Amino acid sequence: xxxxxxxxxxxxxxxxxxxxxxxxxxxxxxxxxxxxxxxxxxxxxxxxxxxxxxxxxxxxxxxxxxxxxxxxxxxxxxxxxxxxxxxxxxxxxxxxxxxxxxxxxxxxxxxxxxxxxxxxxxxxxxxxxxxxxxxxxxxxxxxxxxxxxxxxxxxxxxxxxxxxxxxxxxxxxxxxxxxxxxxxxxxxxxxxxxxxxxxxxxxxxxxxxxxxxxxxxxxxxxxxxxxxxxxxxxxxxxxxxxxxxxxxxxxxxxxxxxxxxxxxxxxxxxxxxxxxxxxxxxxxxxxxxxxxxxxxxxxxxxxxxxxxxxx
Amino acid sequence: xxxxxxxxxxxxxxxxxxxxxxxxxxxxxxxxxxxxxxxxxxxxxxxxxxxxxxxxxxxxxxxxxxxxxxxxxxxxxxxxxxxxxxxxxxxxxxxxxxxxxxxxxxxxxxxxxxxxxxxxxxxxxxxxxxxxxxxxxxxxxxxxxxxxxxxxxxxxxxxxxxxxxxxxxxxxxxxxxxxxxxxxxxxxxxxxxxxxxxxxxxxxxxxxxxxxxxxxxxxxxxxxxxxxxxxxxxxxxxxxxxxxxxxxxxxxxxxxxxxxxxxxxxxxxxxxxxxxxxxxxxxxxxxxxxxxxxxxxxxxxxxxxxxxxxx
Numbered sequence: 001x002x003x004x005x006x007x008x009x010x011x012x013x014x015x016x017x018x019x020x021x022x023x024x025x026x027x028x029x030x031x032x033x034x035x036x037x038x039x040x041x042x043x044x045x046x047x048x049x050x051x052x053x054x055x056x057x058x059x060x061x062x063x064x065x066x067x068x069x070x071x072x073x074x075x076x077x078x079x080x081x082x083x084x085x086x087x088x089x090x091x092x093x094x095x096x097x098x099x100x101x102x103x104x105x106x107x108x109x110x111x112x113x114x115x116x117x118x119x120x121x122x123x124x125x126x127x128x129x130x131x132x133x134x135x136x137x138x139x140x141x142x143x144x145x146x147x148x149x150x151x152x153x154x155x156x157x158x159x160x161x162x163x164x165x166x167x168x169x170x171x172x173x174x175x176x177x178x179x180x181x182x183x184x185x186x187x188x189x190x191x192x193x194x195x196x197x198x199x200x201x202x203x204x205x206x207x208x209x210x211x212x213x214x215x216x217x218x219x220x221x222x223x224x225x226x227x228x229x230x231x232x233x234x235x236x237x238x239x240x241x242x243x244x245x246x247x248x249x250x251x252x253x254x255x256x257x258x259x260x261x262x263x264x265x266x267x268x269x270x271x272x273x274x275x276x277x278x279x280x281x282x283x284x285x286x287x288x289x290x291x292x293x294x295x296x297x298x299x300x301x302x303x304x305x306x307x308x309x310x311x
Numbered sequence: 312x313x314x315x316x317x318x319x320x321x322x323x324x325x326x327x328x329x330x331x332x333x334x335x336x337x338x339x340x341x342x343x344x345x346x347x348x349x350x351x352x353x354x355x356x357x358x359x360x361x362x363x364x365x366x367x368x369x370x371x372x373x374x375x376x377x378x379x380x381x382x383x384x385x386x387x388x389x390x391x392x393x394x395x396x397x398x399x400x401x402x403x404x405x406x407x408x409x410x411x412x413x414x415x416x417x418x419x420x421x422x423x424x425x426x427x428x429x430x431x432x433x434x435x436x437x438x439x440x441x442x443x444x445x446x447x448x449x450x451x452x453x454x455x456x457x458x459x460x461x462x463x464x465x466x467x468x469x470x471x472x473x474x475x476x477x478x479x480x481x482x483x484x485x486x487x488x489x490x491x492x493x494x495x496x497x498x499x500x501x502x503x504x505x506x507x508x509x510x511x512x513x514x515x516x517x518x519x520x521x522x523x524x525x526x527x528x529x530x531x532x533x534x535x536x537x538x539x540x541x542x543x544x545x546x547x548x549x550x551x552x553x554x555x556x557x558x559x560x561x562x563x564x565x566x567x568x569x570x571x572x573x574x575x576x577x578x579x580x581x582x583x584x585x586x587x588x589x590x591x592x593x594x595x596x597x598x599x600x601x602x603x604x605x606x607x608x609x610x611x612x613x614x615x616x617x618x619x620x621x622x
Contacts, residue, residue, distance in 0.1 A: 009429065010429045010430065013427075013428065013429040013430070014428075014429065014430050017425075017427075017428050017505060018505070019504055019505020019506045019508075019509075020422045020425060020428050020505050021422075021430070022505075022506065023418040023419070023421065023422050023505070023506065023509060024418070024419055024422040024423075024430075024434060026415045026418065026419070027415050027416065027418060027419025027420075027422075027474050027479065028419070028434070028437070030415060030470070030473050030474040031437065031438065031441060031474050031476075033459075033470075034451065034455075034470060034471045034472075034473070034474075035441040035445065035446075035474075035476075036441070037446075037454045037458070038445065038446025038447070038450030038451040038453075038454050039444060039445065039446040039450060040446070040450075040454065041446045041449070041450035041451065041452070041453035041454040041457075042446050042447075042449070042450045044449075044450075044453055054457045055453050055454070055457040055458070056457065056458075101345065104338065104341065104342055104345070105342065107338055108335070108338055108339060108342055111339075113339055113342070113343075114339075114342060117342045117343060117345070117346040118346075119605070119608055120346040120349055120350050121345060121346050121349045122608065122611070122612070123349065123350065123353070123601075123604060124349055124352075124353070126530050126534070126600050126604060126611070127353065127534075127597060127600070128533070128534030128535075128536065128552055128596070128597075129534070129536060130534075130536050130552045130555045130556060131356070131555075131593055131596065131597055133559075134356070134555065134559075134589070134590070134593050135352045135353070135355065135356065137559075138355055138356075138359065138372040138590075139352075139355075139372070141371075141372070143371065144367065144368075144370075144371030144372055144586070145371065145372060146355075146371065146372045146373065148371075149370070149371045149372070149373065178348075178349065178352070181349070182349060186612050210334070242448075242537060243536070247536070247556075250559070250563070263448070266447065266448055266449050267448065267537070267541075269449075270448065270449060270452055270541055271540065271541065276449070276453070279449055280449055280450075280453070283446070283447040283448070283449045283450065286447065287444055287445060287446070287447055288444075290444075290445075291443050291444045294442065294443050295443065311439045311442075
């Protein structure tokens, strides 16, 4: 009886707000079509995907694709390892750089110079990944790249960057930091702007030096924000930027051992038209792990600080 | 005695001021260097685009070319058909993509912000779930090509990423904290319909957040390459980023397959732009962002600071 009443009230409430319902429909439909339907597309993981037959026409094959993945476990382990390790590397160094720049700019915000410099530092975020790959090539290319030119003027042997896997973790790190350091520091800067200035005044009266003020006031103030951001980023541990790992590396086969991540692998499979069934299996694996990570991270964040939880 | 006392205190004061400015100067120099490092790679594009082909061929990529020239820019300004079309399609994508995003997302977010609409409990869950699990690039590809028939259809550039959970939540938070409930209620009492209330009363208040999300969306549309790369393979449909990818692909292909011809011959034969011409095309693709950036950067920056406050 009570339940009946409740349902009625939901329906009657919806009927009362027909206008709201109408305004929600386009957004709802878009999400349904382009966020929910792709999940159905992952059913291809259980199919023997055939380009001519399409998604619906292909034959079911049970867990055959997953068996294939286990069989080619060298590749599977490699891409998962690369994804996770790069996540750790980029997040750690990236966060340190972001916080560092935020503090630098904060110490300099009183004048216009700091503001304009920060504006310039943010700009690389808005340069497309394709442009970044062009720029990277201008620096690293074999014959006419700038770094090799400099090396040869100093009489050192030139390095074929695009053929030497061992340098790529550093190259990708530099590119990532270059592109993200300014933009990433914006949220920390906004957190710093919220610090009560009387804290600094009190410290000054007590005779604290600038480094001491940073060490004992600024950094502790950022601590919770940093940990929350890292926790939230943990939800994307199985994801990587295809711009960085597919475009900047120019999808070079020789470099796969140190550069290919799950997303770059999927991108390569999609553009080269290789077996989509097993690629779907990889994606499904990635999505499930990602889902587990997001849910557990959210649980952690909620325990730490309710306001910052995603849901 | 008194006089000398005053003098010493004055000199101490002077010294103190001097020391402060010195450390500030050091700080500013350091920030300046970081900003310079951030902007130099982009400057390289400009310099190479304005240096002559022979200079690039002779000394490679360099900040100090042997010879300046407008040759490369003239090449681009001749605007081959393909380039004009790519420019047109990219502009179309950017304008309509971001307008559609802002329009649909703002309506959806407004509905979600209404606490008196009971369906919201489910709609919010519906939106949040997309952050937990997704079909990824592959799931979208399979659905978009097999079921919606979006392969080689320009709509694929604007539809799939139109409504995202992130943008919706950011906008909803904004409405909740900036539009007083009483305003909506009084409009209702005055007899305004739901849709009228939204467009005439709520939307004007939402302008700042709509601008932020609109500009962010416009930049991401302008820089978008994945969708174009995966879905558009017809000669006629090409975005700027895709043109850049294709040029590099042709070069890689020729390098791998040419044993007999010299590079210049091949470039002439295949009508592939030279290094400086390529940089000029790149410059033309970044230029709109470079020009717009100083004017709109506050919206870009607001985009993430608004998002970091969750409701």
